[in-house]
Amino acid sequence: MEITVAEALVRCLEQENVNLIFGYPGGAILPVYDALYNSTIKHVLTRHEQGAVHAADGYARVTGKVGVCLATSGPGATNLVTGIANAYMDSVPMVVITGQVPVSQIGTDAFQEVDITGITLPVTKHNFLIKDPKQLPQVVRKAFHIAATGRPGPVLIDLPKDVAQAKIKFAYPKNIHLPGYKPTYKGHPAMINQASKVIMESKRPVIYAGGGVRISNAAPELKELAETISAPVTHTLMGLGCFPGDHPLFLGMLGMHGTRYANQAVTECDCLITVGARFDDRVVANIEGFAPDAKIIHIDIDPAEISKNVQASLPIVGDVKQVLEKLLQLLKKRKNAEWTARVQALKKEYPLDYSMDGALKPQFVIEKLCESTGGDAVVVTDVGQHQMWTAQYYKFKEPRSFISSGGLGTMGFGLPAAIGAQMGASGQKVILITGDGSIQMTLQELGTAMEQELPLKIFVMNNRQLGMVRQQQEYYCEKRYIAVDFRFDLDFAALARVYGMAGYTVETAEQLVDILPEVLASPGPVMVNCLIGGKENVLPMVLAGSNINEAID
Secondary structure: EEEEEEEHHHHHHHHHHOOOOEEEOOOHHHHHHHOOOOOOOOEEEEEHHHHHHHHHHHHHHHHHHOOEEEEEOOOOOOOOOHHHHHHOOOOEEEEEEEEEEOOOOOOOOOOOOOOHHHHHHHHOOOOEOOHHHHHHHHHHHHHHHHHHOOOOOEEEEEEEHHHHHHEEEEOOOOEEEEEOOOOOOOOOOOHHHHHHHHHHHOEEEEEEOOOOHHHHHHHHHHHHHHHHHHOOEEEHHOOOOOOOOOOOOOEEEOOOOOOHHHHHHHHOOOOEEEEEOOOOOOOOOOOOHHHOOOOOEEEEEHHHHHOOOOOEEEEEEEEEHHHHHHHHHHHHOOOOOHHHHHHHHHHHHOOOOOOOOOEHHHHHHHHHHHHHOOOEEEEOOOOOOOHHHHHHHHHOOOOOOOOOOOOOOOOHHHHHHHHHHHOOOOOOEEEEEOOOOOOHHOOOHHHHHOOOOOOOEEEEEEOOOHHHHHHHHHHHHHOOOOOOOOOOOOOHHHHHHHHHOOEEEEOOHEEEEEEEHHHHOOOOOOOEEEEEEOOOOOOOOOOOOOOOOOOEE
16 A cells, blocks of 8 residues: 655654654645654754754753654754754764655745755755655664664655655665765774773873763763773763762863863873873863873764874774773773872862852852752753863763753753753653853744753843853953843743743842742743853863963863
């Protein structure tokens, strides 16, 4: 029996065990929505296509599954671009399906036509424009495989309306043929053997762990590696949560706003074991001064990242989990008392610290959230000062418990991503820490959260300004502040109540401490408007061109 391509698409999604889709309908994608009518797949109607793609992103990060979102052609498709680029930069598995004008109208500037495959070519792992209806099952199978394997990333399928309405005999392929796509999972044995020797000969090893640890589910192997060789562990923003934040060997984040002791330890180390990280510019401020005395072992599944920014002494291409498993078999347990003592001394010499004078401190809010939850929550952030304070002061214990936009730095990511994370982590406490600038970019998704009856806990760090931009103007523009102050002060607590959720405003530490138990225990959604000082900076800070051990604080 023949079915429409739209119906075949829904069946393909069911075969891929998709049970949740985020989207926004429109004319060109209408056949797919009609086919969803009788499906068991749950569809979440967001208030904007950007909300849909960020929600799919948050869902994918917290579950490890492929996130799926739908949008129509033209502006529906272009509204997804920021979220697609965000997922691409952070290696998030996602399948994005867009409607397109009929094949005969492509290239004619038809109503709501854009070349979305051309637009997204640089920010997708791969994309497809389906012109032959019979290709649909094979394309969907390939899309999910490509999105989830190797270094994950977003894949886009553009489906013209007339193709979606055509009929085919449906059969979902068990096998796919991708001769040009063969990710390397097993690291080269000789290189792994050589790495084990370098590690055992080192006296001051440091492990530098990134998001690849989370992606490959290698947190247990990372912990075993650190404890086997007595090496402290520092993280990128994307790697937070992959090593317990309360562990004695934990150094916190490194780089521009990393801890001074992490940056100093990396500067002094003689062996830097880089695991699933890419030496981005927020970590390596000055290449020449980065880990100057270290032999750099670089483990990554993407060969393009090896020696791209920092020259590796010993490259190992492969899946982080599989490489670490083999490496651990070659290492002998040892104690490194002198180096361990040095690292502990650095922690005492350069502690993270802040003053409690004046207004409510955002660092205090985050510390209290960590204390009150015992670190047992999924924390989502937007982008800005609050993001860095969260990375510094919340002690994450588990992988996939910290969801944030890293590479692209997308303001507005937080609220829709928290919605996706809450739907993926049903039963877990999900906390959104956002800023008054970021949340206003996708504020309408409060409606989605209420419609889905999600018990999100939202903390707005409200300094009535774009705090991170103001901080950069302070250091780089001689305090010439422009376009950073919000002269209209939005009452976020009142806004929350308009949307039907509980809303509070706090401006002192005592007020926060008083309401926090009630907020976190609430079965429903809550927004807390935290009135913080407008001159608070994220410190330490490595200024542009400086070595990472030359931070100001």
